[in-house]
Amino acid sequence: MTSCDLATILPRVLIVSRRTVRKNKFVNFVGEYHLDLIVGYGAVPVIVPRVTGVHMLLDSFEPIHGVLLCEGEDIDPSLYEAEMSVLSSEELEEIRQFHASDTAIDQEKDSIELRLAKLCLERNIPYLGICRGSQVLNVACGGTLYLDVEKEISKNGQEVNKVVHMDYNNYDGHRHDVKVLENTPLHDWFQDSLEDEKMELRVNSYHHQGVKRLAQRFVPMAFAPDGLIEGFYDPDAYNPEEGKFIMGLQFHPERMRHQDSDEFDYPGCPAAYKEFVKAVVAYQKKLNSSTNVPKGLKLDQEMENKRKIIVRSFSIARNMYATGCETPPSKLSVLEAGAEFLESNTALTIQQEKRLKQMGATVRNASSFLERLNKNEERERVARNIMGKMSIEQLCELRSFYHMMEQISSEVMERKLQDQVHEVSC
Incomplete structure (x- = not known):
């Protein structure tokens, strides 16, 4: 089989790049650990560049079999109606100065990633959110974030269990404990490394924001000692064998490796990527089976x-x-x-x-x-007149809605046809 055949057959996982400055020019990048794992488990990573206007061109990246969102700057607080009054103006300025590289809001990246997250939720496309990607997922579903985890949690009287979530002096080596909840995917992946009583892992941490109010559809999988949610998923949308996977992890399992080595801290570290790609493969098969048209005689x-x-x-x-x-x-x-x-x-x-x-x-x-x-012509004329007055954002939301209705109609129709065949055979 040629490489062209493989490119056609293998499922596609979209990953949005992050923008930075190199030699006085903007460049886009994606961490290679993510790409290595996606390729290693049998999918093709398709990088969506963070450039102006891409959020309006996402249809051009179809077919989409999975979405992986990872690192990046803070999400615009206006997108989740942040309660700014919790922190004083002095504290907010201190946060901006201390986390300067993260607090520079990137609205274009926000637009691209929130659109992709909502698309996954509408079509049940497998989604894995790492760090910022987990925060995007929570915001897309109506959840909120801490503007600064350590400052806001300390105001809630959690000084006793204070956790350092960002250590710039020990970036890759920094770890803190998390307690894993039973009967969750995270527990399944790391069960051989967990003690029955403690149920704890030591995970890396590269963030100063995190989930504040978890969206209603999600269930926590792990907590830091200060109460911060370190992992969550949608139990109604989790079955990798059937192409279902909606999950967010605040830590980076792909980077939990021994110093100066590619050996993982725990055998379960790559499991999130393995199960995610398994779901992506199953989703592609399901999508192909619903769109295949019998060849003519x-x-x-x-x-x-x-x-x-x-x-x-x-x-x-x-x-x-x-x-x-x-x-x-x-x-x-x-x-x-x-x-x-x-x-x-x-x-x-x-x-x-x-x-x-x-x-x-x-x-x-x-x-x-x-x-x-x-x-029909009159209805079309009225519809065009109404939609001509709508904003680009409203039109995109409307198109996404009808994409979702099309998918639901196809699934229901397929189910009814199968029921008819079953009745005839009986």
Whole structure:
């Protein structure tokens, strides 16, 4: 099998890059640990560049079989209605100075990633959020974030269990404890490394923000000693074998490695990526099975000639309806071929016959068809008028809604068809 074949077959995981400055120029990057694991488990990472306007071009990245969102700057507080009054203006300025590289808001990255997160939630596309990616997921579902974990939690009387979540002097080596909850994916992945009583892991930490109010649909998987949620997932959207995976991890399991080594701290560290890609592969298969169209039958020459005559008949009838002109006597025999086909071909279903009538394949019920056509044109004119007054944001939300309805309709229709087949077989 060639590399081109693999690129076509393997599922696609979208990853949004982060922007930084190098040699006085903006550059985009993605951590290679993420890419290595995605490739290693059998998917193709597709990097979505953080450049102006990309949030309007996400349809161009279809098909999307999975989304992995990872590091980046703080999310714009206005997107989750942050309670700014909790911290004083002096404290906020101190945060900006101490975490200067993170507090520089990147609204373009916010727009791209929130759109992708909502798309995953609407279509049940597998989603893995690491660090900032977990925060994006929570915000997309209506949750909120701490503007600064250590300052805000300390105001809640948690000084006894204070945790350092960011150590710039020991960036990769810094660790703190988290307590893992039983009967969660995180517990399954790390169970061989957990003591029954403590149920604790030591994880890395590169953040000064985190989940404050967890969105209602999610369930926590781990807590830091100060009460911060370090992992969460949607139990109703978690079944990797069936293509379901919606999860956020505040820590970076891909970077939990021994110093000067690629050996992981725990055997379970890469499990999130392994199970995520498993879900991505299953989702691709499910998507392909719902969109596959059976190949047409090969016709012999005689059948092909008959097909051409019938197609021409339908074409002439359609032109009659469109122009309102009467059919020349020389064309009547051709029209009869289409009418005869509709009347005599018992293999056509009622739905197929209705569709052919609407295309102008017969003069029967022509007036009602034209009346319906005029109504549809009027509805289209009104819809275009209304949508012409909508903002780009509103139009994108509307399109996403109908994408979701299309997916739901396809799933329900497929289920009903399967039920019918089952009834017939019984």
